[in-house]
Amino acid sequence: MSEQQPDMGDSDRCEPGSCQESMLITTDMIEEFSQEISISLVQENIDKNGIDTTANTKPGAEENESTKGSITKIQDGLQVDKDGSDGTMSKSSSFSSAKSRDMTASCTSLADEGTSGNQAGPVQPGSDSAEIDDYLHDSTFLNKKRHVFILSSAGKPIYSMHGNEDKLATLFGVMQALVSFVQSNNDSIKSIHAMGVRFVFLVKSPLILVAISRTTHSVQQIQLQLTDVYNQILSTLTLSHMQKTFERRKNFDLRRLLAGSERLIDHLLVNDKCDHRLVSNNPFSFMTHSVRILPLQSNVRETIIGAIQNNCAKIKNLVFAVLIANNKLIALVRMKKYFIHPADLRLIFNLIECSESFKSAESWTPICLPKFDSSGFLHAHVSYLAEDCQACLLLLSIERDVFFVLSEAKRKITEKLRRSNCLEAINEAMNNKGIKLQSIGIPEIRHFIYKSKSNAQLLCSELTVPYSSIDQFKRLEGMYFELHHRIHNSERPVRLIYQLQEKEILLAWVTQAYELFAAFEPVVHRNDVINLVNKLLKWIKKEENNLFILSAPTF
Numbered sequence: 243m244s245e246q247q248p249d250m251g252d253s254d255r256c257e258p259g260s261c262q263e264s265m266l267i268t269t270d271m272i273e274e275f276s277q278e279i280s281i282s283l284v285q286e287n288i289d290k291n292g293i294d295t296t297a298n299t300k301p302g303a304e305e306n307e308s309t310k311g312s313i314t315k316i317q318d319g320l321q322v323d324k325d326g327s328d329g330t331m332s333k334s335s336s337f338s339s340a341k342s343r344d345m346t347a348s349c350t351s352l353a354d355e356g357t358s359g360n361q362a363g364p365v366q367p368g369s370d371s372a373e374i375d376d377y378l379h380d381s382t383f384l385n386k387k388r389h390v391f392i393l394s395s396a397g398k399p400i401y402s403m404h405g406n407e408d409k410l411a412t413l414f415g416v417m418q419a420l421v422s423f424v425q426s427n428n429d430s431i432k433s434i435h436a437m438g439v440r441f442v443f444l445v446k447s448p449l450i451l452v453a454i455s456r457t458t459h460s461v462q463q464i465q466l467q468l469t470d471v472y473n474q475i476l477s478t479l480t481l482s483h484m485q486k487t488f489e490r491r492k493n494f495d496l497r498r499l500l501a502g503s504e505r506l507i508d509h510l511l512v513n514d515k516c517d518h519r520l521v522s523n524n525p526f527s528f529m530t531h532s533v534r535i536l537p538l539q540s541n542v543r544e545t546i547i548g549a550i551q552n553n554c555a556k557i558k559n560l561v562f563a564v565l566i567a568n569n570k571l572i573a574l575v576r577m578k579k580y581f582i583h584p585a586d587l588r589l590i591f592n593l594i595e596c597s598e599s600f601k602s603a604e605s606w607t608p609i610c611l612p613k614f615d616s617s618g619f620l621h622a623h624v625s626y627l628a629e630d631c632q633a634c635l636l637l638l639s640i641e642r643d644v645f646f647v648l649s650e651a652k653r654k655i656t657e658k659l660r661r662s663n664c665l666e667a668i669n670e671a672m673n674n675k676g677i678k679l680q681s682i683g684i685p686e687i688r689h690f691i692y693k694s695k696s697n698a699q700l701l702c703s704e705l706t707v708p709y710s711s712i713d714q715f716k717r718l719e720g721m722y723f724e725l726h727h728r729i730h731n732s733e734r735p736v737r738l739i740y741q742l743q744e745k746e747i748l749l750a751w752v753t754q755a756y757e758l759f760a761a762f763e764p765v766v767h768r769n770d771v772i773n774l775v776n777k778l779l780k781w782i783k784k785e786e787n788n789l790f791i792l793s794a795p796t797f
Contacts, residue, residue, distance in 0.1 A: 257755035258783035258790075259694030259701070265574050265794040266533060266698040267583045267613070312580060312615040313640055316561065377405045378413060389454040390471060390511055393418060395447055396492045401504060403511060417452050421445055433461045444468040448488035449475070449496075458720040460727040463529070467511070470528065470588065473612045474510050477589045478503045481616040509596050510588075525719050527569075529726055530693040530757060532700040533584050536570035537674065540787040542667045546573045547795045549658040553651045555797045559641045560648075561620060563797075564590060567633040567672050571699075571791070578796045583613035584698050594634050600624050601632070604652070606645045609638070623648035627656050631665040632672070676704030682781050684774050688746060689718060690760035692782060699790050701782065708745075709761075722759050725750035729757075740768065747771060 377383040383405055391410075392401040397418035399407035407414070421443065424431040434441040442464040444451040451468040459467075476484070479499055487494055527534055538546075550563045550573060562582060565572040569591045576582065589611065594600060608619035620638040623645060627633050635655065637648040659665050679687050689709055692701040709718045725739055729750050741748040747762040749771060760778075762771055782789065 257694075257696075258779060258786045259692075259699060259792070260696045260755055261694075261790075261792045261794075262696075263794045264697040265576055265581060265791065266587075267581050268695065268698040270531070311617065313618045313620070314615070316559070316577070316580070316640060375409060377409055387456045388511070390468070390507075391417065391452045391454075392471070392475075393450050393452075394488065394492075394494070394496060395421075395450060398493055398495060400449070400496045400500070401507060403508070417443075418450065421450050432465075440464065442468065444472065446472050448485065448492075458724045460723075463723060463727060467528070470510055470585065471507055473585055474503075474507055474589060474592070475500065476612040476616055477593075477610045478506075480610045480618060481612065482618070506592055506596055510592050526691045526702060526722070527584070527588065527700055529723055530691065530700055531584055532693045532698045533587050534570045534700045534702065535790055536567055536572045536668075536671050537677075537785075537789050538572065538667060538671050542664055543573060543791065545662050545664055546659060546668075547575060547793075549655045549662075549664075550575045551795060551797060553654045553658070554637065557637075557639070557644070557647060557651060557797075559644075560637060560639045560797060562636070562638040564636045564638070565627075565633055566591060566594060566636075567668060569595060572633060572668065573795075574791070575795045575797060580614075581794075582611070586611035586613045590636060594624070594636075600634065601626055604645075604649055608642075623652065625649075625652055627659065627668075628665060631659075631668055633668050676702055679703050679706075682778075684777055684781075686763050686766050686770065686774055687778060688761045688763060690758065690778065691722070692778075693757040694790060695754070695756055697790060697792070701789055718761060721748055721761070722750075725759060740771070749775065751775070 386404050388403065390401070390403040391399075391407070391414065393399055393414045395418070397415055399411065399414045401407060402410055420434075421431055425445075430445060431443045433443065438456060440453075440455045440459075440461060442453045442455065442461050444453075444465050449472065451472055453464045453468055455464055479496075484496070487496075487499075546565065550565070554560055554563055554575065561577045561580060563573075563575045564582075564587070565574070571587070574582065590609070593609065597605075599605065604623065604625040607622050607624060609622050610616065610619050614620075620640060621642045621644075623637040623639075625635055627635060635652055637651065639648065656665075659668075677690075679685055679690075687703070689705065690703050693699070694701075705715060709715050725741075725748060728739060729736060729752050737752055739748070739750040742764075744764065746764050747766055749758070749760045749762065751758045758775070758779075760775070762774070766774070786792065
């Protein structure tokens with residue numbers, strides 16, 4: 243193992259996928275997470291002692307203005323438009339009533355498909371979990387590589403990735419006691435390390451999230467995964483409602499409101515029973531804080547975007563139109579001045595992937611996008627384009643009474659795409675499993691992932707031998723995550739890592755414009771690695787209009 247700093251020639255000036263304005267929020271996920279933790283610690287100190295210590299936080303710790311209370315800002319802007327400018331939008335009062343309605347109703351679409359009466363996670367440690375009374379002495383349960391637990395600040399069990407949380411009351415009690423003990427000393431627990439196992443904590447009052455991991459993921463990467471889980475809960479409940487619920491009853495059993503949505507958390511965590519198709523789609527987007535794009539001819543994508551704009555531009559209070567397929571983004575059109583966060587898109591992808599019912603009929607469901615606005619719901623019209631094209635269109639509005647308006651817009655969009663032969667183009671792209679390195683003349687590269695920083699978009703090559711099996715893919719994933727941690731280590735960040743291993747050569751390279759992680763055949767010489775990277779970057783640059791979305795279209 244060694245680290246090198248070779249001269250990459252002209253490739254450092256080659257910035258494939260770069261754009262001046264992105265439709266996504268492109269802040270660095272590690273810096274963003276550090277800021278959120280700082281804010282959380284400050285808030286905990288205020289709640290506990292009544293002392294505001296904000297002055298001690300680092301500059302810039304406040305949330306980005308474009309993602310803080312966005313729905314209220316839209317409504318405020320609509321009030322101005324009512325008297326002024328172009329008259330394209332009017333003030334909506336329906337969202338305020340939607341925010342305050344019974345939250346049980348907001349979970350209906352999830353509960354209908356959920357596990358009736360079963361509030362434990364679906365992955366059980368034994369063949370007959372009902373007969374297991376003591377998980378803490380069950381070897382199958384204890385030998386899992388990963389566990390995730392969620393409990394309330396009062397120690398009330400909420401979720402366990404494996405097993406029935408009701409039978410783990412003792413363990414939940416210990417976790418709550420550890421958090422409380424450290425907090426009593428005006429500190430916050432982060433992690434415990436023992437015998438190769440990481441116990442990682444994320445305290446987001448009124449919730450405590452704990453992960454136990456034997457993987458190569460760093461503490462910070464695990465905390466970010468826990469943050470995704472926390473955001474998944476908020477997407478069902480909203481932060482404001484959850485906080486008010488626990489203010490009224492500290493011992494409230496949150497499972498009553500989450501019933502049926504455990505499957506969303508399970509899928510987000512990519513547990514051991516997920517098939518290879520699902521596993522291969524998610525981890526790298528999470529690791530790089532980016533979104534995968536479905537490669538399409540640029541003229542096809544422009545036609546799709548144009549169809550959405552032409553049929554949605556006059557619909558009042560429509561915030562986002564998102565077209566996705568196979569966990570990849572096809573097109574996104576947004577309200578002016580508002581952007582979407584990759585973490586919120588992951589929640590949208592997760593919801594669609596987990597909900598088979600969306601394929602059979604148009605649906606109307608509330609969803610909270612925590613990075614956009616954690617205090618309220620957007621209302622989503624969700625439908626697949628056609629029976630012969632399984633791309634899913636979501637139209638998200640702050641209005642709750644516009645189902646039929648959005649349904650008609652979706653019908654017109656589909657008609658336009660069918661006339662333009664875009665449905666066939668989407669189907670062809672969906673059948674493509676990824677960039678084929680053999681076909682572009684660089685078979686010496688076994689696999690790569692490329693992130694364009696300026697637009698937070700990700701490009702991945704096809705998974706082939708030796709990484710086409712689940713075990714080998716997970717090995718590759720672990721190596722990439724380890725490289726990512728070393729590259730982004732705040733104490734000793736590096737620009738480039740070159741690793742010569744027994745089974746492959748690994749490269750991690752980060753510039754101001756992009757991040758690249760790649761695995762090479764083990765016999766490739768170091769100088770050839772540099773040449774192959776340059777060749778890959780030039781090819782991506784040549785094809786960037788088809789591989790990325792380089793504009794930020796609005797209604």
